[in-house]
Amino acid sequence: MKDEDQKSLFMNWLDDHAASVMKVARAYTVTSEECQDLAQEILLQAWRSVSNFKHQASPATWFYRVALHTAMNWHRKNKPHRLRQQPLLEVQAISPDGIDSAQQAQHLETVEQLYKAINQLPKADAALVLLYLDELSYREMAEVLGISESNVGVKLNRAKKALGDLMNGEPHGT
Amino acid sequence: MEPDKFQQAWQAQTSQTRVTVDAELLLREVQRNQRDFRAIIFRRDVIEVSVGVLMLFYWMYKGATSSLPWTWYLTVPALIWVIGFILVDRKRHPKTPGEPGEPLLKSVQESLIQVEHQIWLLRNVFWWYLMPFTVSLLAFFGHVTLLASKDWLEALSGGGRLFVFLLTLYYFIDYINQRAVRKQLEPRRQELLALLKSLRDETTSEGAIKITENVKSSRILRRWLIVAVSSFVIFVVIVLAGRSTKSSYDVPPRSSGVAGDSLARLITEQRKEKKLVGLAAMVMVDGQVDAVAADGERMQGSGIPIEISDRWHLGGITKSITATMIARLIESGRMQWSDTVGSLFPEDSVHEDWKTVTIKQLLTDTAGAPANFPKDVWLQRPALGPECTQARRKAVLNVIADQPASPPGKKHMYSNVGYTIAGAMAEKVTGVTWEDLVKREVFEPLKLTESGFGPPRSGDKTLEQPRGHRNVLAGKVAADDAADNTHIMGPSGIIHMTLRDLCTYASEHLRGELGDGKLLSTETFKLLHTPELDRYACGWLKQEPGVERRFSRYWHNGSNTMWYALVVFIPEKKMVIAVTSNDGDSVQAEAAAWEIVKARAK
Numbered sequence: 075m076k077d078e079d080q081k082s083l084f085m086n087w088l089d090d091h092a093a094s095v096m097k098v099a100r101a102y103t104v105t106s107e108e109c110q111d112l113a114q115e116i117l118l119q120a121w122r123s124v125s126n127f128k129h130q131a132s133p134a135t136w137f138y139r140v141a142l143h144t145a146m147n148w149h150r151k152n153k154p155h156r157l158r159q160q161p162l163l164e165v166q167a168i169s170p171d172g173i174d175s176a177q178q179a180q181h182l183e184t185v186e187q188l189y190k191a192i193n194q195l196p197k198a199d200a201a202l203v204l205l206y207l208d209e210l211s212y213r214e215m216a217e218v219l220g221i222s223e224s225n226v227g228v229k230l231n232r233a234k235k236a237l238g239d240l241m242n243g244e245p246h247g248t
Numbered sequence: 249m250e251p252d253k254f255q256q257a258w259q260a261q262t263s264q265t266r267v268t269v270d271a272e273l274l275l276r277e278v279q280r281n282q283r284d285f286r287a288i289i290f291r292r293d294v295i296e297v298s299v300g301v302l303m304l305f306y307w308m309y310k311g312a313t314s315s316l317p318w319t320w321y322l323t324v325p326a327l328i329w330v331i332g333f334i335l336v337d338r339k340r341h342p343k344t345p346g347e348p349g350e351p352l353l354k355s356v357q358e359s360l361i362q363v364e365h366q367i368w369l370l371r372n373v374f375w376w377y378l379m380p381f382t383v384s385l386l387a388f389f390g391h392v393t394l395l396a397s398k399d400w401l402e403a404l405s406g407g408g409r410l411f412v413f414l415l416t417l418y419y420f421i422d423y424i425n426q427r428a429v430r431k432q433l434e435p436r437r438q439e440l441l442a443l444l445k446s447l448r449d450e451t452t453s454e455g456a457i458k459i460t461e462n463v464k465s466s467r468i469l470r471r472w473l474i475v476a477v478s479s480f481v482i483f484v485v486i487v488l489a490g491r492s493t494k495s496s497y498d499v500p501p502r503s504s505g506v507a508g509d510s511l512a513r514l515i516t517e518q519r520k521e522k523k524l525v526g527l528a529a530m531v532m533v534d535g536q537v538d539a540v541a542a543d544g545e546r547m548q549g550s551g552i553p554i555e556i557s558d559r560w561h562l563g564g565i566t567k568s569i570t571a572t573m574i575a576r577l578i579e580s581g582r583m584q585w586s587d588t589v590g591s592l593f594p595e596d597s598v599h600e601d602w603k604t605v606t607i608k609q610l611l612t613d614t615a616g617a618p619a620n621f622p623k624d625v626w627l628q629r630p631a632l633g634p635e636c637t638q639a640r641r642k643a644v645l646n647v648i649a650d651q652p653a654s655p656p657g658k659k660h661m662y663s664n665v666g667y668t669i670a671g672a673m674a675e676k677v678t679g680v681t682w683e684d685l686v687k688r689e690v691f692e693p694l695k696l697t698e699s700g701f702g703p704p705r706s707g708d709k710t711l712e713q714p715r716g717h718r719n720v721l722a723g724k725v726a727a728d729d730a731a732d733n734t735h736i737m738g739p740s741g742i743i744h745m746t747l748r749d750l751c752t753y754a755s756e757h758l759r760g761e762l763g764d765g766k767l768l769s770t771e772t773f774k775l776l777h778t779p780e781l782d783r784y785a786c787g788w789l790k791q792e793p794g795v796e797r798r799f800s801r802y803w804h805n806g807s808n809t810m811w812y813a814l815v816v817f818i819p820e821k822k823m824v825i826a827v828t829s830n831d832g833d834s835v836q837a838e839a840a841a842w843e844i845v846k847a848r849a850k
Contacts, residue, residue, distance in 0.1 A: 085271055092267040114277065117269070121278045123349045136349050143355040146443065162277065164268050178264065184257035198446035201352060207258040220351025221447055229446075237254070 084124050088117075091137040094208065095120075096163055098141035101192045101204055102148070114162045116144045131217055134210075138218045142201050191240035199233040206230055300331040319384075319391040319482070326380035333376050341365050353447050360440040367433045370425045374471050378418045382475050385414055387482040394721045403721055411479075415472065422471075499553045501543035507531065511848070512541035515827075518843055519543050522836035524829050525717045525724055526554040529844050530747035532824040535755050539848075540747060546706070546714040546830070547726045559704035559713050560828035561732070561744045562813045563806025567667050568776070568787025569690055569753070570682070570739040571611045574674050575772050575786070576689040583607065583677050585775075589648055592673045602648040605656045610670040611787065612780035616652030616659065617666035625736055632701055632735050637672075637681050640736045644672040660783040664733075664740035667787075671739025682739050693767055694756055698746040702732050703811070714830040716810025724831065727810045741806055747826050750815055754824040757788070757802065758817040777802055797849070805838065812837035816845050825849060 099113035120140045127136060188207065192200045198219075205215045212223045212230075219226065304327045311320045341362070350358070369376075393407035503512035511529055519527040526544030530537060542554045577583040589610075590603025601616070609615040620626075625643045630636040647665055654661055671682040678685060683701050691699050704713035706729040715726045732742055745753070759765045760773030768776070776786040783789075791801040799820035806813050810832040817824045825848055827841035 081275075085269075088269050088271075092269050093262060093265070096267045097262075117274055118278055121274070126349055131349075139349050139351060139355075142352050143350065146352070146356060147359060162270055162273050164270070165265050177260075181257040181260045181264070184254065185261040188254055188258065196446050197443050198352075207255055208262075209255060209259065218352060219447060220353030241254070 102145040319388040322384035386479040503541035505539040507539035511539035518840035524831040532751040534822040561811035566743040571786035573689040616654040616656040617663040618653040667740035696749040719833040807834040814841040
């Protein structure tokens with residue numbers, strides 16, 4: 075793949091999947107600074123491996139794979155030289171029509187609680203929950219994780235239960 | 249709340265946010281990241297191996313240009329092994345980050361394989377990295393120690409320190425590697441194992457994850473026991489090889505003079521019997537060479553024969569030359585036999601008992617001077633000239649600040665210090681260095697043109713002159729051509745001469761004894777040859793006629809532990825005999841020398 079093509083393809087993908095990057099980054103970090111660092115690392119990894127993209131998976135699946143792979147191998151202390159001047163990714167709030175502000179606030183609070191709960195889950199369960207929340211099919215989840223669909227079903231049920239417990243304020247046990 | 253409601257909230261929140269990426273910033277960061285990545289790969293793969301290759305070249309260059317024992321080269325295969333190991337390991341286990349576009353399960357498995365391999369490398373750093381160097385360097389240190397030590401006590405003391413240092417250093421390296429495994433890699437491995445376990449297929453037995461068992465670390469004691477045994481085996485090989493080496497040297501001896509052939513047979517027989525590296529002798533009768541012969545090698549194993557014109561380190565024979573030089577200063581009025589230490593060194597620090605010690609007492613070893621200087625003086629290496637004169641004076645002032653070893657004038661005590669004090673006194677009176685005084689007062693008047701100071705210079709490859717040999721645990725070891733006692737004690741033992749110069753010098757004393765000397769008056773020669781307290785004259789010992797010998801003999805010998813020399817003159821026979829060896833086994837060399845004197849002075 076030529077550099078220009080690579081750049082163009084990558085930037086197009088980012089329009090659709092940058093949100094996934096941010097979600098994964100947030101799910102596997104605690105502070106906003108760490109979240110920015112991890113998100114940046116995911117983008118760098120994605121750029122580096124975009125030339126190896128074989129079209130055997132969808133771009134969405136591929137982005138999740140890269141994001142989760144990077145998150146699993148990421149250690150804050152190993153990345154001391156990250157660019158700091160300004161954030162690479164910026165999250166902007168938009169107000170779509172037809173949703174009242176009370177509902178928006180309710181959703182926001184729920185999502186904040188979800189991130190807190192995901193942070194407490196084992197890493198693999200956190201990945202499953204993220205994929206589930208983003209409404210990926212069992213087949214897509216299986217492709218991202220590299221496990222069978224039936225296995226996805228078993229694990230997802232357990233992860234959902236753990237998530238529910240955490241959201242209801244019950245301690246999560248293994 | 250049911251989980252599906254989480255999805256609703258999640259999706260609603262997603263639709264209310266937009267993530268934008270600063271493309272330019274990302275591009276710049278990507279470029280910077282790629283540069284950093286390339287730099288890391290370069291540092292890791294190129295520099296590590298390059299350092300090893302440079303070390304390899306350095307090792308071989310140093311080995312080729314220095315006189316190092318063969319065990320130096322044992323590190324070469326160790327270096328090649330480590331470089332090769334790193335290259336093969338990099339090839340088989342490239343440590344580039346795994347492909348992030350792979351499914352999570354696969355990427356976790358790959359990460360686990362990498363971490364486990366890293367753990368294996370560090371846990372086994374002893375075997376593939378430390379042990380080859382430890383064994384090769386210990387063998388080298390051990391060999392050097394054997395080559396430099398005269399007895400096992402010295403070897404254990406010197407070698408033990410090096411052994412402990414190396415073991416401590418390598419133990420520390422081993423320790424920090426094992427610590428990295430414990431603190432960093434093992435937790436990461438456990439984390440990956442947990443991740444892998446949580447992704448494990450619970451519906452079928454297929455796809456079950458194969459978790460490799462962790463490598464157990466070897467026991468530390470067993471490791472170092474292996475090093476100790478390997479080193480010991482190499483030591484034994486070195487010692488046995490050194491002792492069993494039989495010289496294949498079989499070059500006929502050199503000889504000249506009327507009785508040269510018979511002398512050659514005698515010294516060849518003595519050299520072989522006493523296992524000396526080289527042996528040479530000259531017999532001069534009434535100033536003419538009657539016989540001269542030389543047999544053996546300039547350096548053991550070199551195959552280069554010693555020649556009858558070679559130069560030899562004289563050790564203590566230097567004393568009579570210093571005494572002769574001072575006698576010349578006395579006859580010319582620049583010094584007096586009654587000059588005292590106190591008169592020439594008026595410093596307040598001089599001990600009262602030293603102040604009345606005369607130059608004559610110093611030259612006859614009756615001054616009460618200690619036999620040798622302290623070790624710190626032996627270790628000093630000033631170059632001959634003003635620097636040495638200054639160092640000598642300082643060493644002398646330190647000695648005479650303390651009480652003499654025995655009451656002056658009462659007791660004979662062979663002393664290198666006494667002659668050094670006498671030399672320093674002559675330097676103080678004349679303002680000229682000891683070696684220049686010797687040249688002016690002895691070498692030049694007697695035309696001793698093949699004489700000098702320190703061992704004869706002799707390059708490693710060219711071997712223009714013989715090399716002294718130390719007799720150590722590993723056998724006979726050639727010393728370098730600068731190895732000698734400190735020049736500070738030059739007046740007592742650092743002159744070298746050819747056999748001809750040595751016989752010419754002794755012939756002058758012989759003639760002086762007979763009243764026909766040119767250098768000094770007969771009275772002074774007689775004084776130089778008359779033992780004080782019935783023991784020691786000024787650099788000469790006297791053997792009175794008896795059952796074993798018909799005539800009086802005047803003699804002196806010397807050895808700096810790498811050379812041996814003996815000179816004898818027999819006034820009644822007008823005969824001078826000089827015997828020299830480049831072998832520090834002074835017991836054997838002395839025995840050979842006296843056998844030759846006995847045979848020639850019948």
